[in-house]
Amino acid sequence: MSLKLIISDLDGTILETEDYHRRAYNELFKEIGLAVTWNPQDYMDRMKIMGGGKLKEIFSLLERSEKEYGSFKQEMYQRKTRLYIDLITADLSLGNLTLRPGVERLFNEIQEEKFPLAIGTACEKKAAFEVLESALGSKFLTSLKTLCGGDDTLHKKPDPAIYLLVAEQCGVEPKDCVVFEDTDHGLKAALNAGMKCVVAPSEYALEHDFTGASLCLKDFETPDFLTLKKVSALFD
Numbered sequence: 001m002s003l004k005l006i007i008s009d010l011d012g013t014i015l016e017t018e019d020y021h022r023r024a025y026n027e028l029f030k031e032i033g034l035a036v037t038w039n040p041q042d043y044m045d046r047m048k049i050m051g052g053g054k055l056k057e058i059f060s061l062l063e064r065s066e067k068e069y070g071s072f073k074q075e076m077y078q079r080k081t082r083l084y085i086d087l088i089t090a091d092l093s094l095g096n097l098t099l100r101p102g103v104e105r106l107f108n109e110i111q112e113e114k115f116p117l118a119i120g121t122a123c124e125k126k127a128a129f130e131v132l133e134s135a136l137g138s139k140f141l142t143s144l145k146t147l148c149g150g151d152d153t154l155h156k157k158p159d160p161a162i163y164l165l166v167a168e169q170c171g172v173e174p175k176d177c178v179v180f181e182d183t184d185h186g187l188k189a190a191l192n193a194g195m196k197c198v199v200a201p202s203e204y205a206l207e208h209d210f211t212g213a214s215l216c217l218k219d220f221e222t223p224d225f226l227t228l229k230k231v232s233a234l235f236d
């Protein structure tokens, strides 16, 4: 068993973007004329339900016929994703949002060493590409072994599907992969896939239980700089 592939989550791990999902929902409420605003606690409560729970709840507030739900869900998901991308890319260009500490240094090191790096995210693939291009540049994107998004699998984290798909596309066995994550359901997805996991909790996940993580850090700089050598040593 040796490290052959590093897989990183996106939301919360590379950028503190979880709150942009909440803000995008609030923008969406304005657009569809719903007098609803989710504060951080409201959103945190809803994050416990992965998948379509949030759009189902919004739909129930509109008192529409049940047969409209399919098209509503599709349309709202697309619109909310667009709002999410636009809010993030605007804040990145204004400098109001930056990469989490150590991400750029560590990813640069991994890529300079030509070590395989991939992304596995619940974020829609198109959105993940746009956000990563804006945050890390197009050269970073082209150097990735693969990027799998939420629309590539049926089941969401903590189901291991996304990480197993990444490993399969890269031709690497799960036991030779390490995942960078920020939440308990992300950690569980990695462990359920039979992979090691390094956790750096995001602001929404500070209280999560990270039992089973190979390393739990404040971020990739703290308490010590995380390096490719230290990640590889997890397999010694």
Ligand SMILES: [Mg+2]
Pocket: 009, 010, 011, 012, 013, 181, 182, 183, 186
């Ligand atoms: Mg995350």
